[in-house]
Amino acid sequence: MKASRRGFLSTCAAGAAVPYFMWAGRTLADETKAKNDRIALGLIGSGDIANANIGAAKDWIDIVAIADVDADRASGFNAKHAGGRAAVFDDYRRVLERKDVDVVHVATPDHWHTKTVVEAMLAGKDVYCEKPLTLTIDEGKLIRKVQKQTGRVVQVGTQQRSTFDLFVKAMALVAEGRLGRIKHVQAAIGAAPASPSIPVVAVPKSLDWDRWQGPVPVADYRFIQLPATKDKDGKEKLPRPTTNCHYEFRWWYEYSGGKLTDWGAHHVDIATWALLLNGQTAGPTAIGGTAKHPVSFKDGMPVERDRYNTATEFLYTVDFPGGTQMVIRHDTDNGVLIEGEKGRIFVSRGKLAGEPVEALKDDPLPDDAIAKVYKNLPMQDNERKGHWANFLWCAKNGKEPISDVHSHMKMLNICHLAGISARLGRSLKWDDAVEQIVGDEQANAMLARPYRKGYEIET
Numbered sequence: 317m318k319a320s321r322r323g324f325l326s327t328c329a330a331g332a333a334v335p336y337f338m339w340a341g342r343t344l345a346d347e348t349k350a351k352n353d354r355i356a357l358g359l360i361g362s363g364d365i366a367n368a369n370i371g372a373a374k375d376w377i378d379i380v381a382i383a384d385v386d387a388d389r390a391s392g393f394n395a396k397h398a399g400g401r402a403a404v405f406d407d408y409r410r411v412l413e414r415k416d417v418d419v420v421h422v423a424t425p426d427h428w429h430t431k432t433v434v435e436a437m438l439a440g441k442d443v444y445c446e447k448p449l450t451l452t453i454d455e456g457k458l459i460r461k462v463q464k465q466t467g468r469v470v471q472v473g474t475q476q477r478s479t480f481d482l483f484v485k486a487m488a489l490v491a492e493g494r495l496g497r498i499k500h501v502q503a504a505i506g507a508a509p510a511s512p513s514i515p516v517v518a519v520p521k522s523l524d525w526d527r528w529q530g531p532v533p534v535a536d537y538r539f540i541q542l543p544a545t546k547d548k549d550g551k552e553k554l555p556r557p558t559t560n561c562h563y564e565f566r567w568w569y570e571y572s573g574g575k576l577t578d579w580g581a582h583h584v585d586i587a588t589w590a591l592l593l594n595g596q597t598a599g600p601t602a603i604g605g606t607a608k609h610p611v612s613f614k615d616g617m618p619v620e621r622d623r624y625n626t627a628t629e630f631l632y633t634v635d636f637p638g639g640t641q642m643v644i645r646h647d648t649d650n651g652v653l654i655e656g657e658k659g660r661i662f663v664s665r666g667k668l669a670g671e672p673v674e675a676l677k678d679d680p681l682p683d684d685a686i687a688k689v690y691k692n693l694p695m696q697d698n699e700r701k702g703h704w705a706n707f708l709w710c711a712k713n714g715k716e717p718i719s720d721v722h723s724h725m726k727m728l729n730i731c732h733l734a735g736i737s738a739r740l741g742r743s744l745k746w747d748d749a750v751e752q753i754v755g756d757e758q759a760n761a762m763l764a765r766p767y768r769k770g771y772e773i774e775t
């Protein structure tokens with residue numbers, strides 16, 4: 317970011333134990349009231365989550381440029397969030413080359429994340445990229461390399477890491493040893509939908525379908541609006557359109573990893589964070605389990621190409637050294653269960669429960685327990701808004717944010733490996749030190765993916 321803006325939040329003591337939602341008595345909003353101190357943001361991908369994210373960051377940022385391959389989405393976003401004043405492009409590279417863009421937000425589908433994040437870093441921009449950061453394990457190696465080389469600040473959109481009253485508090489219990497040595501963690505992330513065969517239809521005028529696909533092999537555009545269904549109160553509701561494009565791309569391995577990288581990126585993240593805070597940094601060593609897919613697979617690739625293809629139901633087991641096990645499943649209450657030798661806790665977006673939580677009444681956590689888990693970074697607001705505050709503060713101050721690319725990939729590798737195991741229908745052994753699958757050439761080939769000509773990633 318611009319040196320002239322580095323003075324921003326200089327009053328904040330990053331190393332001090334700070335109370336929730338307050339940075340040495342001043343907030344990020346106090347610091348960004350003046351026009352000159354506001355942060356200029358360039359947006360790449362103006363769909364569903366970009367709306368929520370910009371809502372969370374709006375007190376501190378001005379959107380100066382928007383890129384989307386769907387012109388209607390970009391112009392609608394501009395009108396709604398930037399008063400029509402942002403420059404609008406179909407090519408994200410126009411956003412990256414602008415000198416007036418301080419930070420970039422990548423909110424495209426997953427298959428575009430690595431290329432845009434790498435190019436943003438090389439263009440000298442700090443980036444907030446939505447989860448999951450990559451589509452493959454090797455893309456994680458590349459992003460980590462370029463992040464080290466450029467020193468840019470990259471925050472991943474796993475906002476549960478900035479949810480202080482639930483997930484961060486749960487992590488503080490783990491870090492303070494209230495559960496003892498962890499033996500078992502479970503990430504319950506819900507089932508994923510199947511679809512009927514989806515017809516090939518004409519591409520909408522506003523959408524550049526070829527560029528939407530970008531690095532991925534070209535496929536037909538598919539779309540159908542299924543009829544309304546009744547909810548539990550008998551009210552009719554139109555489902556989201558069934559498609560291989562907007563929002564629903566997450567149910568296609570071509571563009572995403574299904575539930576594993578959609579919700580797994582949140583709850584496997586918390587389960588992995590717990591192990592790391594418990595001193596269990598090695599592994600995993602093996603991944604297996606069962607998964608039900610809505611299509612058949614050959615050599616790890618879906619055979620039928622006309623419908624959703626990611627796993628709908630699954631039970632994956634992940635082994636770590638010392639007998640610790642992680643389970644990732646669809647079929648029980650959404651949330652993370654952490655079991656240690658001294659007790660167990662359950663944490664979700666609505667609840668933190670278990671005996672170690674009740675025991676806090678008589679034996680509270682030390683004052684600095686939450687701050688320590690939060691890497692002693694300032695804490696302002698909660699959840700998505702807090703995560704943006706963390707990113708913007710770290711970008712201003714050149715610090716590593718709470719959802720850094722290194723710890724994110726430690727967990728995302730697990731999701732990707734579970735996906736490879738599911739697609740091949742066999743268990744895998746993993747050498748975490750060299751990030752290679754052991755003794756399985758076909759599975760190892762799936763650590764990377766080919767890029768369509770013209771969409772290679774150059775570094």
Ligand SMILES: NC(=O)c1ccc[n+]([C@@H]2O[C@H](COP(=O)([O-])OP(=O)(O)OC[C@H]3O[C@@H](n4cnc5c(N)ncnc54)[C@H](O)[C@@H]3O)[C@@H](O)[C@H]2O)c1
Nearest residue numbers: 361363364365383384385386423424426446447473562563
């Ligand atoms: N953190 C969270 O809680 C959370 C929640 C939902 C989604 N997400 C993540 O956000 C990302 C986007 O999901 P969504 O539901 O908003 O999808 P979406 O389909 O609604 O939006 C994606 C937008 O990106 C645009 N796009 C595609 N390729 C582009 C390119 N090359 N350049 C510019 N724009 C391009 C699309 O046209 C679309 O408007 C996904 O990676 C998803 O996993 C995160």
